[in-house]
Amino acid sequence: xxxxxxxxxxxxxxxxxxxxSMVFIKKLTAxxxxxxxxxxxxxxxxxxxxxxxxxxxxxxxxxxTDAAEGPGFQADTxxxxxxxxxxxxxxxxAAHRQDDVVTELGYDTGSDQANGTNFQRFAYNLxxxxxxxxxxxxxxxxxxxxxxxxxxxxSTFQYTYDGDGNEQYSLQxxxxxxxNQTSPLTRFQFKMESGNIDAxxxxxxxxx
Numbered sequence: 410x411x412x413x414x415x416x417x418x419x420x421x422x423x424x425x426x427x428x429x430s431m432v433f434i435k436k437l438t439a440x441x442x443x444x445x446x447x448x449x450x451x452x453x454x455x456x457x458x459x460x461x462x463x464x465x466x467x468x469x470x471x472x473x474t475d476a477a478e479g480p481g482f483q484a485d486t487x488x489x490x491x492x493x494x495x496x497x498x499x500x501x502x503a504a505h506r507q508d509d510v511v512t513e514l515g516y517d518t519g520s521d522q523a524n525g526t527n528f529q530r531f532a533y534n535l536x537x538x539x540x541x542x543x544x545x546x547x548x549x550x551x552x553x554x555x556x557x558x559x560x561x562x563x564s565t566f567q568y569t570y571d572g573d574g575n576e577q578y579s580l581q582x583x584x585x586x587x588x589n590q591t592s593p594l595t596r597f598q599f600k601m602e603s604g605n606i607d608a609x610x611x612x613x614x615x616x617x
Contacts, residue, residue, distance in 0.1 A: 431464065434613040439606040441473065447613055448596040456595055458554040460615030465597075467566070467611055470544040474604025475537045476571040481528035481602065482548070484560075484594040492598050493526040498586025500530075505579045506572060524589055528600065531564055531584055536571035543609065544568035546582075553594040560588040 435454050437445045447465075449456035456463065470480060483492035500520040504513045520530055536542045546566030553560050563585040570578035588594060599611060 430617045432460075432615045432617075434615055436610055436612045439470070439609050439611075442606045444598050444600045445606065445611055446596060446598040447611075450595075454613065455615060456553055456597070457593075460617060461552050462616040463550045463553060464614040464616055465548040465550075465611055466614070467544060467546045467548070468609060470568075470609035470611075471540075471542065471607045472535050472537045472544075472601055472604060473607045474601070476534050477537075477601050477604050478533045479528070479530050479535075479601035479603075480532065480544070480599050480606065481530040482597055482599045483526075483528045484553070484588055484590075484597050486590065486592045486595060488595075490596070492528070492596075494594070495524045495526055495589040496522045496529050496586055497524055497589060498522045498529055498584060500582065500584045502580055502582045504570065504581075507577050507579070510576075511572075511578070520584075522586070528598075528602070529584065529586065530602065531566045532568050532580070532582055534571045536569040536577055537607070538571070539569075542569040542577075550594075550597070555591070556593060557591060560590060560594055562586060562588075 435447060439445060447454050484494050485492050498521045501516045520533060522529060532544055535544060544566055546564060548564040549562060551561045552558065565583055567581045570580035572578045
């Protein structure tokens, strides 16, 4: 049964329509996971020209190692599994400490890349000292199956930052950039720079 508002179908058979359609493809649930990978054509994953835009959502990502860097992501082409594509990116953050003493907006030169091949981090110093600490956010990939253009991405994440002593921060990051690769990207992998992803879901959607 669909949801219709003012003559417009919003939800119908699992698809969400907001001037287009957003179609659920795959959910991966972490359980002390070293990596989480989405591979075109494997286990129901679609990352081809079916959609021009793909959206990853991150829900309640809890990590095993306190104050770890990440999570981050990389991609690869064809059947390659090196996950070392060249990335040029930007990274800035907004922060607010829970006691209202520290507020800031800044650019993080240590978290961007200039045609680098590392996993692109979305966050750093994640707090996992409490069971309720977690990270949530979204990552958009534009036209990864193109044979002509480099592949752009944008992301926004919100998490509890492991701050000064017992003082936690609300920290939001804004990371964007492009894979300097004109061949189709067929797989994306997510992982921490140290330790595992203890729990949480990453979902993939296609957007028409």
